[in-house]
Amino acid sequence: MDLIPSILQAIGLFMATNIDDIIVLSLFFARGAGQRGTTARILAGQYLGFGGILATAVLVALGAGVFLPPQAIPYFGLIPLFLGLWAAWRAWRAWRAADDDDDAKVAGKNVGVLTVAAVTFANGGDNIGVYVPVFLSVGPTAVVAYCIAFLALVAVLVVLAKFLATRRPVAEVLERWEHILFPLVLIGLGVFILVEGGAFGL
Numbered sequence: 001m002d003l004i005p006s007i008l009q010a011i012g013l014f015m016a017t018n019i020d021d022i023i024v025l026s027l028f029f030a031r032g033a034g035q036r037g038t039t040a041r042i043l044a045g046q047y048l049g050f051g052g053i054l055a056t057a058v059l060v061a062l063g064a065g066v067f068l069p070p071q072a073i074p075y076f077g078l079i080p081l082f083l084g085l086w087a088a089w090r091a092w093r094a095w096r097a098a099d100d101d102d103d104a105k106v107a108g109k110n111v112g113v114l115t116v117a118a119v120t121f122a123n124g125g126d127n128i129g130v131y132v133p134v135f136l137s138v139g140p141t142a143v144v145a146y147c148i149a150f151l152a153l154v155a156v157l158v159v160l161a162k163f164l165a166t167r168r169p170v171a172e173v174l175e176r177w178e179h180i181l182f183p184l185v186l187i188g189l190g191v192f193i194l195v196e197g198g199a200f201g202l
Contacts, residue, residue, distance in 0.1 A: 045116025074197020
């Protein structure tokens with residue numbers, strides 16, 4: 001019976017720390033529209049990235065502070081920042097080339113597992129900061145319950161993002177502006193993580 005409160009708390013904690021991921025995942029779905037296996041790659045990338053977040057939080061909670069010093073977390077913002085700059089550069093090149101080859105455009109927007117994982121992990125600095133004190137305040141059984149609930153909710157998060165990205169009004173906006181929104185969101189996310197964490201003395 002003690003697991004039920006832990007699971008309910010885990011659901012609330014997951015929603016509070018991952019609601020912003022819906023926007024990023026929706027943009028990934030928009031970017032991968034028309035590509036076979038997009039959902040599977042996004043789901044795999046989200047699990048890989050979130051698995052890294054959970055593993056890091058558990059290690060830090062177990063006393064492995066040397067593995068990830070708190071002052072290192074803000075620098076994860078460099079990952080989405082660089083990915084956003086890379087996406088912006090590719091969008092600019094495509095615009096300059098004015099290439100009308102639809103196949104080339106679709107191929108250039110392929111969503112990779114590692115890209116999704118990297119953005120998910122980089123965006124998890126606040127998750128780690130919240131999960132560690134929670135894990136420290138509960139017993140091992142509760143930590144396991146939290147992790148199981150979190151991993152189950154990752155799939156729910158991806159389904160919600162796909163649902164949002166495939167609604168006609170939203171899909172039309174994303175299809176029209178995705179090449180601008182995608183790099184802007186990643187760059188903004190990276191800058192926010194860096195500034196919020198005080199990286200480089202910001």
